[in-house]
Each structure stands twice: as structure tokens, then as C-alpha cells.
Amino acid sequence: MEFIKLQPTMNGLEGVIEIPGDKSISHRSVMFGSIAQGVTRVTNFLPGDDCLSTISCFRKLGVVIEENENEIIIYGNGFDGLKEPNDLLDVGNSGTTIRLLLGILAGRPFFSSLIGDHSIGKRPMTRVTEPLKTMGVQIDGRKNGEYTPLSIRGGHLNPIHYKMPVASAQVKSALILAGLQAEGETTIIEKAESRDHTERMIRKFGGEIQKDNRTITVKGGQKLTASDILVPGDISSAAFFLVAGAIVPDSEIVLKNVGLNPTRTGIIEIMNKMGANLEIRQNAADAFEPAGDLTIKTSSLKGTVIEGDVIPRLIDEIPIIALLATQAEGKTIIKDASELKVKETNRIDTVVQELTKLGASIEATEDGMIIHGGTELKGGTVSSHGDHRIGMMLAIASLLCKDQVELENPESISVSYPNFFSHLNSLKN
Numbered sequence: 001m002e003f004i005k006l007q008p009t010m011n012g013l014e015g016v017i018e019i020p021g022d023k024s025i026s027h028r029s030v031m032f033g034s035i036a037q038g039v040t041r042v043t044n045f046l047p048g049d050d051c052l053s054t055i056s057c058f059r060k061l062g063v064v065i066e067e068n069e070n071e072i073i074i075y076g077n078g079f080d081g082l083k084e085p086n087d088l089l090d091v092g093n094s095g096t097t098i099r100l101l102l103g104i105l106a107g108r109p110f111f112s113s114l115i116g117d118h119s120i121g122k123r124p125m126t127r128v129t130e131p132l133k134t135m136g137v138q139i140d141g142r143k144n145g146e147y148t149p150l151s152i153r154g155g156h157l158n159p160i161h162y163k164m165p166v167a168s169a170q171v172k173s174a175l176i177l178a179g180l181q182a183e184g185e186t187t188i189i190e191k192a193e194s195r196d197h198t199e200r201m202i203r204k205f206g207g208e209i210q211k212d213n214r215t216i217t218v219k220g221g222q223k224l225t226a227s228d229i230l231v232p233g234d235i236s237s238a239a240f241f242l243v244a245g246a247i248v249p250d251s252e253i254v255l256k257n258v259g260l261n262p263t264r265t266g267i268i269e270i271m272n273k274m275g276a277n278l279e280i281r282q283n284a285a286d287a288f289e290p291a292g293d294l295t296i297k298t299s300s301l302k303g304t305v306i307e308g309d310v311i312p313r314l315i316d317e318i319p320i321i322a323l324l325a326t327q328a329e330g331k332t333i334i335k336d337a338s339e340l341k342v343k344e345t346n347r348i349d350t351v352v353q354e355l356t357k358l359g360a361s362i363e364a365t366e367d368g369m370i371i372h373g374g375t376e377l378k379g380g381t382v383s384s385h386g387d388h389r390i391g392m393m394l395a396i397a398s399l400l401c402k403d404q405v406e407l408e409n410p411e412s413i414s415v416s417y418p419n420f421f422s423h424l425n426s427l428k429n
């Protein structure tokens with residue numbers, strides 16, 4: 001097993017980081033480029049393992065995709081340009097790839113088989129496959145279609161009117177992508193507002209989608225046209241350095257070009273509520289996806305309660321927010337976050353288990369966790385459990401630990417942030 005030895009930092013963190021491309025938008029740029037007509041050029045694409053899995057699946061579906069140093073070029077031929085794959089579609093570790101891909105394949109009149117890694121094999125799929133079956137698709141898989149391997153034979157789709165039982169951008173997006181191919185108008189009612197990158201991208205590719213509060217309506221039979229995409233930096237990646245800058249004494253970090261889509265900025269709201277010394281300079285607000293520069297300085301933080309509608313807007317940031325809370329004064333309570341149990345790992349269990357090893361005072365609850373702040377962290381051996389966000393959270397924790405931290409399975413970090421350690425090291429004085 002691979003591991004890495006991490007030393008505590010002796011000094012504050014200082015420097016400027018250009019945050020790598022947003023993972024959610026990178027996936028969608030390949031998918032939309034593939035189902036649109038024409039040539040789509042994507043700049044600042046995230047070359048993380050998950051997005052590379054998306055490229056590999058669309059190549060197997062017959063799409064020509066060029067990867068250059070600064071640009072991905074996709075030669076789309078519309079939905080009808082997708083061809084039956086000769087081989088298994090392997091989504092690797094990526095929940096976004098498999099769930100959105102199912103929505104696209106639902107309307108394609110051919111057979112596909114989808115597989116992924118060990119973690120994907122434990123993530124629930126009926127949240128997508130059940131509503132797709134209602135639209136008329138044949139899908140099957142292990143345990144009655146709940147888990148991979150999955151098989152799908154798409155074809156004619158009826159529209160649906162669907163009230164979502166979970167707040168999930170992946171489920172919403174899969175149904176929108178199927179709805180684009182259905183005969184008639186599909187309506188989806190969200191449980192809570194989740195990231196809206198799919199909706200923005202439909203408009204960017206010349207399509208139409210209506211949103212009224214939490215009700216989304218999309219007409220079937222739409223044709224999309226290629227569009228160039230500039231991917232902003234990923235706020236979920238920036239989150240690790242926002243927290244590092246706030247908790248390591250004598251720090252000042254500038255994070256450039258961070259995506260500031262309001263459906264993703266829950267972490268900024270919560271850090272502000274906790275008293276973070278954070279400054280935001282937003283770029284042109286009318287952009288397809290808003291972005292800006294963030295400056296974070298060492299902060300004096302207070303515990304808080306994180307619950308309700310903000311949860312989907314910071315769901316992937318909860319592991320690093322848990323670390324932040326260990327350094328705040330007082331108690332932080334995270335509720336309404338049971339979705340954490342079905343991510344790359346059960347993130348309630350892995351966060352609590354690994355931070356406890358480092359000396360944090362943290363308890364798991366049914367739908368979140370309770371963190372008692374103001375704890376000193378010690379060193380020790382911890383594991384990412386193969387979950388990129390747990391690995392990066394533990395690497396940031398090591399900066400404050402009294403002794404060395406040995407991190408097992410750090411390689412999983414390349415799923416969303418391949419140059420994480422070089423960025424981290426560049427901040428050390």
C-alpha cells in the first residue's frame with residue numbers, strides 16, 4: 001500500500017494558487033460537447049481521474065475527443081452520433097459520470113454495460129434507474145439494479161413529472177438529459193436547490209430549460225449546438241486551501257479564478273458565519289459560470305450549526321469543514337447530511353474515524369456530526385480510505401499536528417486534484 005509522510009508546518013502558509021478546473025463542469029463539458037452538433041473547445045479542463053473516465057466512456061461511444069495541453073476538443077455529432085460501444089463503459093471512481101451517462105444512454109437505441117471501481121460498486125443507482133425505467137428504459141444490475149455492473153438498453157422515452165426524494169444534482173441532471181430526448185415535456189421538482197451546472201450548460205449550448213423556484217421543465221427533441229467552454233476553478237478544491245489559510249497561524253493565501261456559482265458557495269457562507277478573515281473579488285457577474293479571487297488569512301473562528309438547504313450547496317466540503325470546526329471555539333453541529341453516507345466512502349464514518357485518530361473530539365450522528373472545537377491535533381497513521389476528499393482533508397490537518405502524519409492511499413487525491421501536493425508545498429515557507 002502506498003503512503004506518504006507529512007510534516008507539520010513550522011511557519012504560516014503564503015502564496016498564490018491558480019485553482020484547477022471545476023470537476024462538475026469539466027464532466028458536463030465533455031458530455032454536452034458529445035451530444036451537441038459541432039466542435040466544442042474546452043479550456044481549463046480538469047485532468048483528474050474522474051473527468052478522464054468521462055472522456056474514455058464517450059470515446060467508446062464513438063465520439064472523437066482530442067486532449068491537448070491546454071484544451072480538450074470534442075467533435076460532437078448530436079445524440080444520434082453516439083454508437084453502441086463494443087466494450088464495457090468503465091466509470092472508475094466517478095458517481096457523476098455513471099449517473100449522468102445513464103440519463104444520456106436512456107434515449108439511445110442500443111445496449112451498454114457500465115462498471116466502476118470498488119467504491120462505485122457500493123453507491124446507490126436506483127435513485128436514477130427507477131425514474132428512468134418509468135420513462136420506458138430497460139435497465140438492470142446487481143441487487144435489482146441498485147449497484148454496478150449495470151446494463152441499459154435505451155430507446156423511445158416518455159416524459160415524466162418527477163418529485164425528487166433526494167437533493168441530488170446527479171439525479172436531476174440524469175433526468176434532464178433523458179428529458180431532452182423524450183417525446184414531450186419533462187418536469188422535475190427538486191427537494192432542495194442543488195448545483196445548476198447542467199441547466200446553465202443547456203442554455204450555453206443553445207437549448208431551453210425553465211426553472212421556477214424548484215420546478216424544472218425541459219422539452220424533448222431539442223438539438224444542441226457546440227459551444228466553447230471556459231471552466232472556472234473548482235470551489236470544492238479551493239476549500240482545502242481556504243481552510244488551511246484560516247487555521248494555520250500567520251497565513252495569507254490568494255486563490256485565483258474560483259468558481260462562485262451561488263449553488264456551490266455554501267462553504268463561503270459558513271466560513272463567514274464562523275468569523276473567517278475572507279475577502280472576495282468577483283469577476284464579471286454575467287459570466288456563464290461566475291468566478292473570482294479569494295484571499296484567506298488566519299482567522300479566529302466560532303462553532304456554528306450547518307443544516308437544511310445549505311447542505312447540498314457544500315456537500316463535498318463537509319470533510320474539510322469538519323477539520324475547520326476542530327479549530328473553532330465551541331461546538332459545531334452538522335445535520336441533514338445523510339447523503340454523506342453514499343459518497344466515495346461513508347464520509348460521516350471516515351471523517352469521524354480519521355480525525356479521532358489525530359486527537360479531535362468529534363462524534364457521528366444519524367445525519368451528520370458534532371465537533372467540539374479548540375482541540376490540539378497530534379500525529380499518527382491515517383488513511384484516505386481511497387476517498388480523495390478524505391485524503392486532502394487529512395493532508396491539511398497534518399499541517400497543524402504536533403508530530404508527523406503518515407497518510408495511507410494518498411494516490412486517490414488525483415481523482416479531483418492531481419497537483420494538490422505541489423500546490424500545498426508551494427505555500428510552505
Ligand SMILES: O=C(O)C1=C[C@@H](OP(=O)(O)O)[C@@H](O)[C@H](O)C1
Binds near residue numbers: 167
Ligand atoms: O452533479 C455533480 O457534479 C455532483 C453532485 C453531487 O452529488 P449528488 O448529486 O449525489 O449530491 C456531488 O457530491 C458530486 O461531487 C458532484
Ligand SMILES: C=C(OP(=O)(O)O)C(=O)O
Binds near residue numbers: 094095389
Ligand atoms: C462525491 C463526489 O464525486 P462523485 O459523486 O462524482 O463520485 C466528490 O467529488 O466528492
